[in-house]
Amino acid sequence: MIKRRLVTVQGTAQMLDCVSCLQFLRELDSTETEDYLLIGSLCSSDENFVEAIIDSARIWNWKKILHLSWDMEEKWLKGIDTDRLDCISTVKNQFGISEVDECICCRNTQPVNELAANFSPNSKFFVYGDIGVLDSILSPRYRKPDAAYLCFPIEYSYRILDKIDYKVVPKKYFQRAIDLYIESSETICQNQSSVNYLKHLAAENSLLFLTTWVINSVEKEADMYYKALLPYIERFKNVVVKLHPRRDKEKENVLDLLEERLKSHSVNVFKFPKVLNYVPIEVIFRLAPFRSVHTFISGSCMTLKWLYGTEAYFVNRELLSEHARDFFKWIDLDWVETMTLIQKKIDTWNGVDILYRYPLSKSLKRKYGYVKAFAFSLPKRALSKLRKIIRKDYEK
Structure with a gap:
């Protein structure tokens, strides 16, 4: 059947x-x-x-x-x-x-x-x-x-x-699945010169920078990327900037705006080949293994760590709050820190057990505002017990 x-x-x-x-x-x-x-x-x-x-x-x-x-x-x-x-x-x-x-x-x-x-x-x-x-x-x-x-x-x-x-x-x-993608994709087969271009950049001291698609103002977006990159550009010879595949075409000029902002720094800025823009980043890293990647909040940082041991940097929560406030009405900014924590856990993960447990304290914060609010309504002994539970949960 x-x-x-x-x-x-x-x-x-x-x-x-x-x-x-x-x-x-x-x-x-x-x-x-x-x-x-x-x-x-x-x-x-x-x-x-x-x-x-x-x-x-x-x-x-x-x-x-x-x-x-x-x-x-x-x-x-x-x-x-x-x-x-x-x-x-x-x-x-x-x-x-x-x-x-x-x-x-x-x-x-x-x-x-x-x-x-x-x-x-x-x-x-x-x-x-x-x-x-x-x-x-x-x-x-x-x-x-x-x-x-x-x-x-x-x-x-x-x-x-x-x-x-x-x-x-x-x-x-x-x-x-990555093997099958490389074997069967017409995009990869027909654009080997672009693949070789990325291989060359990856072999040098290059940081791959992955953009997002959720910010309405390209000026704000370029400012956020510039500020996010500043702590890292001294470590790298090149920054390779990749547009998100869901990005609107009319916002592609963010690359030019970012390049303009980085002109005064001793780093070369390269645009990711447009013909390979829709190829999953996990496939790209098999073809051109960059040592480091900088990303907006993205699940790719976990798969890259899992598959290749790649170190990922993130746009910090202060910049996200300043430049992407509309988007983060719906997203918990704590996930910036959480993504970093999960990456570290992947190093010792056995591939079977739960990789990350959502902390009890975060659940309480979501339900009641902040845990310290309990101080006004609970006896000291009960409050002390609650704090121990939260601390124990964080340690898991």
């Missing part, structure tokens, strides 16, 4: 996570599968990004590939039941199937994943990846996954891993 699966992907980096998961699932269950790929919720209107994802899809044998249009996503976001049923019906017709046995998604939120999760209500529902995967698994608004397949078992909210069945995808599957 053939098992039919609907799989979602939201970018080229997520394709590596996805195929790592699919390889692992194949080892757990050797049943023959028929896989349908649904691409969407890209946070980008760039058609080149869609083409890059389709190029990356060569690393797996798909029965059919479909890109969920922005019009369909807008229709889904309206939240009207009849519209959503119409979206599901349209996708079913385009794929030529009416039901699937399993849905495998990046997360349980965002239109492409919500549609897939509701494609066959009686199917098994799995999520894969890392950052954002478990954010909404307990929300009654979205379908709860039956299981999660994670590269890193990391808690982004208090004890969330205790509330879902999860398995850790072994590193070898991610490494194999």
Whole structure:
């Protein structure tokens, strides 16, 4: 019997996570599968990004590939039941199937994943990846996954891993996905001169700087990058700046603005080859192993440390608060420190146990403002006991 699966992907980096998961699932269950790929919720209107994802899809044998249009996503976001049923019906017709046995998604939120999760209500529902995967698994608004397949078992909210069945995808599957990407990608095959250019820069004392896509003002963004780089530029001969693949084309001039600001310093600024911009950074490092990377808050810092032992620097929380305040209305700035802590833990992680537990004290801060608020309502003995619990939790 053939098992039919609907799989979602939201970018080229997520394709590596996805195929790592699919390889692992194949080892757990050797049943023959028929896989349908649904691409969407890209946070980008760039058609080149869609083409890059389709190029990356060569690393797996798909029965059919479909890109969920922005019009369909807008229709889904309206939240009207009849519209959503119409979206599901349209996708079913385009794929030529009416039901699937399993849905495998990046997360349980965002239109492409919500549609897939509701494609066959009686199917098994799995999520894969890392950052954002478990954010909404307990929300009654979205379908709860039956299981999660994670590269890193990391808690982004208090004890969330205790509330879902999860398995850790072994590193070898991610490494194999990178191998397949390099072997099959037309982008890499057709742009070897750009690959060699990066290899040359990586062999020198170069820092790779990864930008973000969430800041509205390019002037503010260039200022933030300049200030973030200042403590490090004396250590490196070159800074290679890479645009985020989801970035709007009209904001690409941030590279020129940053280069202008760095002119007075003894560091060479190079632009990352545009033709390779959509290639996952984990693949780039296999081809051109930079020793160090500087990033906005990004999960890539964890995979680079895990795969290559690469040292990562971050834009500090003061600069993020000053220049990216709108974005961080929704993001906990403590994650700047947390990412650094997780990187250190990766050095001694056994690849199986929980890599990072969300501290109890952070959970209390989120619920009650600040732990010290308890000083006004608790007896001294109870307050002392609470502080011991928090301290013990931090030490785990």
